[in-house]
Amino acid sequence: MTAGRDDDALTWEGDDDPTLDIGASAPAPSEASADEVESDADSTTVLPEGFTAVGKGSEQFTAEADADQTEVISDRDAGGAASASLGNAALIGLGVLGGIYLLYAIGWIVGGLRLRGTAQFLVSPIAYDVAMWLAAASPVIWFAAVHLLTRTSPVWMRLAWLAAGALLLIPWPFIMMGAIGR
Structure with missing residues (x-):
């Protein structure tokens, strides 16, 4: 050998x-x-x-x-913390929470479109459309803002803010009305 x-x-x-x-x-x-x-x-x-x-x-x-x-x-x-890479658990947590936020954005769109006919009796159609699209964009804006503002913070703080946003931005129109009917 x-x-x-x-x-x-x-x-x-x-x-x-x-x-x-x-x-x-x-x-x-x-x-x-x-x-x-x-x-x-x-x-x-x-x-x-x-x-x-x-x-x-x-x-x-x-x-x-x-x-x-x-x-x-x-x-x-x-x-320091800015140049440190994320661990596997943090990456998985970010991926799961990112998926939740994506589903929330879809839920806001579907639920908002379902309520369009009912909401025309309360507000003007233009105001409703603007509010619906802002509500649909809010999960994406929250995820991007937390990701950018907590770059130098510990990973647990980023995940805590993302979890708080997941509780705050629940798409209530989709949950209350559903995708098919009442």
Whole structure:
């Protein structure tokens, strides 16, 4: 059996990157003498742009521009929750609530169209049409507003506002009149 990298079960593009074989170029700690270890600790190796050394022994590596590294770290810390990706449960929750809001918009349209004949006795047809379409757009507007206004907030706060909107924007004309009849 050969020990080459080409015989691995899975190969990925970039596997032949020379920075992946750090252990092959350095002697084992038991083989190196104390003088060699001290001289290695004193000398620093410059990493290519975009690479960061972490972990044990990373002190011997330096970045080409330390100032750039500190700027990147400070930008990452300043971004905080805004740059963090959502977890699987949060994405599923957003998808379910987004589906509920879509069904609410459809319910407002269907229920509003069913009440059109009855409402003409109370308000003018133009006023009713404007109110019906605003009511149909309200779930979409609420979902977009919560999504945009809670970008930097914790995920639980976004989901709480979406759940509150799901309770607030229930399409009552559809529920009371139904899609078929009274």
